Structures are given as structure tokens and as C-alpha cells.
Amino acid sequence: MKNKAVIDALSALANEHRLAVFRLLVQAGPEGQPAGAIAEALDLPASSLSFHLAHLNRAGLITQSRDGRSLIYAADFTAMSGLVGFLTENCCGGASCAPVVAPTQKKRKAS
Amino acid sequence: MKNKAVIDALSALANEHRLAVFRLLVQAGPEGQPAGAIAEALDLPASSLSFHLAHLNRAGLITQSRDGRSLIYAADFTAMSGLVGFLTENCCGGASCAPVVAPTQKKRKAS
DNA sequence: CAAATGATTCGATGATACTGGAAATATCGA
DNA sequence: TCGATATTTCCAGTATCATCGAATCATTTG
Secondary structure, eight states, X not given: OOHHHHHHHHHHHSSHHHHXXXXXXXXXXXXXXXXXXXXXXXXXXXXXXXXXXXXXXXXXXXXXXXXXXEEEEEEOHHHHHHHHHHHHHHHTTTSTTHHHHTTTTOOOOOO | XXXXXHHHHHHHHSSHHXXXXXXXXXXXXXXXXXXXXXXXXXXXXXHHHHHHHHHHHHXXXXXXXXXXXXXXXEEOHHHHHHHHHHHHHHHTTTSTTHHHHTTOOSSOOOO
């Protein structure tokens, strides 16, 4: 994964709404969701959502396909794993990060 | 890791210079590097670098400590692993991402 | 074709981020 | 204390990002 691609992906996810969209699509699985459903679930104006979807799409984190009038968006797991791979490569690859990742199972309800 | 913290970390890394700084510090290891050395290595004006270091520090990705006149910055591996943990939790936790992460080893240290 | 529907693009506005020189702060050594 | 060194803070100017209503585009249906 190129440096530029990593930055694009990071800045795409570095936004409240886009992170929410992405998580929603990850949960929705490979079948994805139409834009309208996302807008309703996240309570976002259509034009705003479209802006964010385009951003995520440009960054390669989600894919777009048409089904009739609806545009279906789905998370691109390959890109996601590439990003995580890049981060772990630069963090855990050499050092003390890896062992810390696993125990992150605790479900805390911090505000 | 809270949602807000994740966004802070992502947006901190979503910048060419800050990502470079962070990678440099990761490579530098727990001992870190003084601001001046970072500025020279990355060829950044002191005031610009200071801005970025403050940003990374606010996001919890790096730590600051003083050694004489020098301020030493070091990567915070815990925060980093928290971020990676969050991302994998939302990606690989449920699906097909995990298997892709592991094989990302071209040059690996003795296991 | 025309109407209805799902979604994008346009455009103006406000907010936030980045940059880097100059001035200020902190520390060390003589 | 003075001067040199390491960094930060201040400030302004510039650039980029986010918002969302209105207009537009694409598709289906009658």
C-alpha cells in the first residue's frame, strides 16, 4: 500500500460521519447498502452523505454498484486490511505492539 | 478506545508530515528522538514541526519528555495498538479481513 | 414521453487546518 | 548574568474541508 493511499484512507476515516458510514457498511457485509438506507440509518441529508460516500470511494475504502435506481455501497475489506497491514507493519512489526492487540477484548462502557 | 479518540488518532495520522514523523518515531523505538533531529531528518521548519508534534501528542500517539534543552518525542505503542485494535475489531472481527493481515510478511524476523 | 424515485452535483458559506517567520520560553555552560 | 541553543507560541495568510438546499442526472414504470 502506497504512502499516498494510506493517507487517503486515514483522512477518509478521520471523520465522524464517514467512520460511521464505514462501520455500518462493514456490518452490512459484502452485500452493502443503498445510499438511501445509509442516509436514514445515520440521519444525514442526502447531499451530505453523498459527499462522504464519494470521499470514501475515492479513498478506495468502499465500492459502488448500481441496482436499478439505487446505488449500493459496500465496504472494501481488501483496502481495509491493507491499511491495517500498513499500520501494524510500522508499529507491531518491529516492536511491542502486537502482544497488546490481542487483550483488547474487554468491553468497556466508558462514556 | 472511544470513538472520539479513534477519530483524533486517525486525523492525526492523516497527514503526510505527521505520518512521516510517527513512522520515524516508531523506528526510533522507545527512546524517541529530540525535535531537532526530527526536523532535520524530515526537513521541516521548526515551527511547522512543533505544530505537528503537538497534534500527535494531543491525539495520544506520541509522548513528550525533556532532556536538558531538548524535548524528546517517542511513539506511544499502546495508543497505536489501540487504534489498530479498533480497526480490526470493526473489520476483521466479523469477517474476511483477518486472514489477509497475517500473510503480510515479506521480511520477517526470526519467529 | 412524462411522472416518480433514488441519488449526485453545484454553489455559496462557514469552519478548520497548514505554513513559516518572528518573538518568547526554557535550559545549559562559562 | 550573559550568550548560545532547543523548541514552542503567536500570528497572519492561504488552503482545504464540511454542510445542505436547489438543481440536475439516471432509471423505472405507466
